[in-house]
Amino acid sequence: xxxxTGTATTTATATATATTATTVTTATTTARAxxxxxxGPVPVLWLALLATPLAxxxxxxxxxxxxxxxxxxxxxxxxxxxxxxxxxxxAVGTPLLAGLLxxxxxxxxxxxxxxxxxxxxxxVAASPWLPLTLTGRAAQAAGGAGLxxxxxxxxxxxxxxxxxxxxxxxxxxxxxxxxxQLAHAVSWRLSLCVSVIAVLxxxxxxxxxxxxxxxxxxxxxxxxxxxxxxxxxAALLTAFVTTLVLLPHTPAAALGSSAVAATLLALHIRRQxxxxxxxxxxxxxxxxxxxxxxxxxxxxxxxxxxxxxxxLADRAGWDAGTAGTGQLVALLTGSALSWLLAAASARMSxxxxxxxxxxxxxxxxxxxxxASWGPLLLVATVGGTFAATGANAVLSMHAxxxxxxxxxxxxxxxxxxxxxLGGAFGPAIATxxxxxx
Numbered sequence: 329x330x331x332x333t334g335t336a337t338t339t340a341t342a343t344a345t346a347t348t349a350t351t352v353t354t355a356t357t358t359a360r361a362x363x364x365x366x367x368g369p370v371p372v373l374w375l376a377l378l379a380t381p382l383a384x385x386x387x388x389x390x391x392x393x394x395x396x397x398x399x400x401x402x403x404x405x406x407x408x409x410x411x412x413x414x415x416x417x418x419a420v421g422t423p424l425l426a427g428l429l430x431x432x433x434x435x436x437x438x439x440x441x442x443x444x445x446x447x448x449x450x451x452v453a454a455s456p457w458l459p460l461t462l463t464g465r466a467a468q469a470a471g472g473a474g475l476x477x478x479x480x481x482x483x484x485x486x487x488x489x490x491x492x493x494x495x496x497x498x499x500x501x502x503x504x505x506x507x508x509q510l511a512h513a514v515s516w517r518l519s520l521c522v523s524v525i526a527v528l529x530x531x532x533x534x535x536x537x538x539x540x541x542x543x544x545x546x547x548x549x550x551x552x553x554x555x556x557x558x559x560x561x562a563a564l565l566t567a568f569v570t571t572l573v574l575l576p577h578t579p580a581a582a583l584g585s586s587a588v589a590a591t592l593l594a595l596h597i598r599r600q601x602x603x604x605x606x607x608x609x610x611x612x613x614x615x616x617x618x619x620x621x622x623x624x625x626x627x628x629x630x631x632x633x634x635x636x637x638x639x640l641a642d643r644a645g646w647d648a649g650t651a652g653t654g655q656l657v658a659l660l661t662g663s664a665l666s667w668l669l670a671a672a673s674a675r676m677s678x679x680x681x682x683x684x685x686x687x688x689x690x691x692x693x694x695x696x697x698x699a700s701w702g703p704l705l706l707v708a709t710v711g712g713t714f715a716a717t718g719a720n721a722v723l724s725m726h727a728x729x730x731x732x733x734x735x736x737x738x739x740x741x742x743x744x745x746x747x748x749l750g751g752a753f754g755p756a757i758a759t760x761x762x763x764x765x
Contacts, residue, residue: 370536372488378529379479380495382472385523386414386751387503390634391652392511392519399516400458408759410520413462414469415752416573419745420566421470426477426741427604430734431557434478438534441474442527449524453517465520472523473748478533480740486725490670493721497663497713504637505652561604564593572749576756609731609739614678618727619746621682622719625689626747629716630754632696633659635762636709644702658706662713669714670721681722689715720747 389396389411397407421444429437448467455461483489507519571586593605601607609615633655640651673681692711699705724743731739 369484369488370482370533372483372491374529374532375479375482375488376492376495378526378533379476379492380499381523381526382418382469382476383496383500384503384506385468385472385520386411386418387500387633388507388510388519388522389516390504391508391637391648392516395511396516400461402458405759406458408755409458409462410465411755412573412577412752414465415748415755416570417466417469418473419569419573419748419752421473422477422744422748423565423604423738423741424562425470425474426481426737426744427557427562428474429477429481429741430737434481434536435534437474437478438530441471441478442530443471444468444474445471445524445527447471449521452520468520468523472526473744475526475530477737477741477744480724480744481737482533482536486670486673486722489725490667490673490721493670493717494663494667496720497666497717498660500633501656501659501663501713504633505656508648508652558600558603561593561596561600564589564596565605568593569745569749573752576753576760604738605742606735606738609735609742612730614730615727615739615743618723618730619743621685622716622723622743623746623750625685625712625716625719626750627753627757628689628693628750629712630751631757631761632692632709632712632754634755634758635696636705638762639696639705640702643700644705646702654702654706655709658709659713662710663717665710665714666717666721669718673722673725678726685715685719685723716750 389407393404393407393411396410397404400407425437425441428440444467448464448469448471451464452461452468453464455464479492480489483492503522506522507516510516510519510522568586568589571582571589574582575586597603597605597607597610636655637648637651640646640654641648646654669681669684688711692708692715695704695708695711699708724740724747727743728736728739
């Protein structure tokens with residue numbers, strides 16, 4: 329009897345101990361699960377909020393360039409540097425921060441990009457001098473470019489990328505009118521600060537450390553690569569991009585400088601083929617063709633964006649309010665249509681997708697050159713927006729698919745660089761052909 333009671337007591341004690349251990353283990357596991365970053369795809373609307381305010385910040389000066397020039401005491405052509413500096417920093421910042429994403433992971437990029445965006449916004453809001461304002465705009469753009477690189481890396485499919493690109497189009501469409509309204513109600517400086525709202529998405533996105541593997545998804549953002557950073561390659565790429573951005577403004581000096589920078593960069597890539605600009609990636613026809621086509625369509629779009637309001641006034645006699653409203657409707661329409669293309673692209677061949685983009689983009693440019701009827705000029709805006717935004721959504725996935733997993737953040741950065749170069753060329757081309765006339 330005593331033995332039986334002792335056995336029962338021992339069994340009860342063991343059971344209680346096991347139950348307590350199980351409870352502690354469960355609580356520990358639950359605590360770790362809640363403290364760890366979430367796994368799985370980031371909700372696409374958070375990615376859109378993270379990336380798209382950049383477009384509103386880029387396009388906010390479209391209708392208020394004369395006001396900005398008067399406030400700063402400079403000419404209209406000088407004021408366009410507030411647009412060019414933003415585009416330059418987007419173009420340069422995208423591959424640089426995509427490289428940081430590859431080496432240090434998602435959280436490091438979110439911290440650096442957020443600091444740049446907030447610091448640049450404070451500088452733009454407070455600076456009384458054009459050089460400091462240009463510095464602030466560049467910091468804003470570099471920070472926004474880093475957040476955009478994160479969003480593109482986490483997109484994972486053409487459909488989700490289409491949501492982000494459509495958001496770019498919608499915020500870009502709203503940018504000119506929003507900038508004009510904020511400038512009228514408060515100050516043109518507030519118009520240049522709208523991109524800072526992207527930081528609202530940072531806390532949510534930072535909770536996602538990785539994404540599940542997918543055929544079109546890049547390597548996990550928290551997978552880092554600790555090899556030696558190719559400082560020379562990054563510097564040469566930055567120098568080359570800078571000379572390209574300067575090309576429309578100072579053609580003679582920039583042409584020679586860009587040739588020198590391109591030669592030095594090519595020699596460096598030959599010596600260090602696995603450096604900041606991977607030789608194997610830029611030699612792939614799919615990547616190169618996608619990036620260059622995106623550059624052409626983006627340049628055409630930004631040229632139309634800055635030219636059409638003036639063309640509507642000169643050729644059709646529209647006032648600024650009517651032109652701004654009409655352009656807004658056209659940009660929203662083109663952005664919505666581009667999402668439909670992105671959603672359908674999985675069922676289309678690459679040749680078919682590119683044919684649609686090239687055909688629509690070329691038609692938009694031709695209409696803008698010859699049309700004098702206001703609604704037809706808005707049709708050109710719809711076409712240009714559709715082609716550029718669709719290219720960003722679909723061709724970015726084509727470009728990324730050509731790269732091995734470790735190089736996919738780099739591929740995204742270099743593709744986005746080409747697209748953003750269109751944002752640097754477009755306003756300068758519009759100024760030379762239309763705005764300066």
